[in-house]
Amino acid sequence: MMEALAVTIPPFERFYLQHRDEVLGYLRRLLGGRAEDAWQETFLRALRAYDRLEHGRHLRAWVFTIATRVAMDELRARSPEELPDDVPGEELQRPAYRELEHLTAELPPTERAAVVLRYGYDLPYAEIGAALGSSEEAARAAASSGVRRLRRQHDGHA
Amino acid sequence: MTVTPELDTLFRSAAIREGVVDVRYDVVDSPVGELLLAATDRGLARISYTVDGGDVELARAFGVRVLRTPLDDVRRELDEYFEGRRREFDLPLDLHATGFQSEVLHELARVPYGHTDTYGHLAARVGKPRAARAVGMVMNRNPIPIVLPCHRIVGANGALTGYAGGLHVKRALLELEGVLLA
Numbered sequence: 561m562m563e564a565l566a567v568t569i570p571p572f573e574r575f576y577l578q579h580r581d582e583v584l585g586y587l588r589r590l591l592g593g594r595a596e597d598a599w600q601e602t603f604l605r606a607l608r609a610y611d612r613l614e615h616g617r618h619l620r621a622w623v624f625t626i627a628t629r630v631a632m633d634e635l636r637a638r639s640p641e642e643l644p645d646d647v648p649g650e651e652l653q654r655p656a657y658r659e660l661e662h663l664t665a666e667l668p669p670t671e672r673a674a675v676v677l678r679y680g681y682d683l684p685y686a687e688i689g690a691a692l693g694s695s696e697e698a699a700r701a702a703a704s705s706g707v708r709r710l711r712r713q714h715d716g717h718a
Numbered sequence: 719m720t721v722t723p724e725l726d727t728l729f730r731s732a733a734i735r736e737g738v739v740d741v742r743y744d745v746v747d748s749p750v751g752e753l754l755l756a757a758t759d760r761g762l763a764r765i766s767y768t769v770d771g772g773d774v775e776l777a778r779a780f781g782v783r784v785l786r787t788p789l790d791d792v793r794r795e796l797d798e799y800f801e802g803r804r805r806e807f808d809l810p811l812d813l814h815a816t817g818f819q820s821e822v823l824h825e826l827a828r829v830p831y832g833h834t835d836t837y838g839h840l841a842a843r844v845g846k847p848r849a850a851r852a853v854g855m856v857m858n859r860n861p862i863p864i865v866l867p868c869h870r871i872v873g874a875n876g877a878l879t880g881y882a883g884g885l886h887v888k889r890a891l892l893e894l895e896g897v898l899l900a
Binding site for chain 1: 719720721725726728729732733736738739740773774776777781782783784785786
């Protein structure tokens with residue numbers, strides 16, 4: 561009976577077909593023209609680790625985690641990172657995010673990933689924290705700090 | 719955001735190059751319908767007339783790192799066979815068979831192009847002359863039909879009896895090989 565309850569791991573091909581486009585879109589948002597190398601590296605890392613998964617749950621969050629780490633490595637290699645301020649959370653509504661989305665390229669890497677994962681892909685903060693290698697609170701703080709920075713940029717441009 | 723065919727091909731090639739794929743497969747057209755072909759690093763492991771859900775069966779048998787990529791060598795030899803230009807296959811096989819099944823499949827591999835044999839004879843050749851029915855089961859579960867030619871095995875009275883791809887496929891393969899059927 562336990563067998564039946566476990567979520568079986570789909571063949572890698574199905575996992576890949578289900579997530580490849582979305583992950584490329586995510587990496588484009590984070591890395592722009594450098595996204596394709598990062599995308600390939602993401603799925604190679606996923607494939608290397610795929611036979612060590614214990615169940616088929618949360619595969620979407622898992623591949624976003626890998627993509628985020630690959631993107632962070634890429635961004636950190638190219639630009640100095642600012643630490644997110646430790647401030648209470650500030651939530652955005654989706655329409656507001658769409659209005660600000662084009663400005664995310666100017667955010668520091670961690671804030672950019674946190675904002676895009678939260679508002680672009682609806683990932684919960686616990687999973688964003690896992691993706692960033694930090695806590696849920698730190699992920700919330702990074703997103704919040706990113707949102708405030710976006711608003712300032714937006715007002716500055718306006 | 720859609721992954722282009724070029725980027726997709728780059729990834730699949732890199733994955734194969736790295737050797738981190740448990741089993742690769744492809745689905746190809748043939749004169750006897752769509753075929754699912756699968757291979758491990760050791761060789762050809764499956765030919766199946768059942769295409770849907772084939773990837774799940776492969777994951778169960780070989781591991782979850784299942785990836786679709788062209789299997790050019792297998793495809794080329796099959797094309798040559800179907801065009802009547804190839805009588806023997808020259809492909810490494812990854813045959814996960816043991817005991818009786820393994821013995822029967824190895825005997826089966828020796829039945830030549832254009833000839834038929836019976837379940838009973840095959841049973842006798844592995845030293846179990848009364849095991850014709852068990853030989854039939856092994857034929858039924860043959861993981862690599864066409865290359866391991868279970869279509870060449872017929873009943874004692876010459877009846878085609880059965881085939882995983884359907885009797886019309888068995889008949890077509892034998893006719894391709896020039897076997898005269900009643």
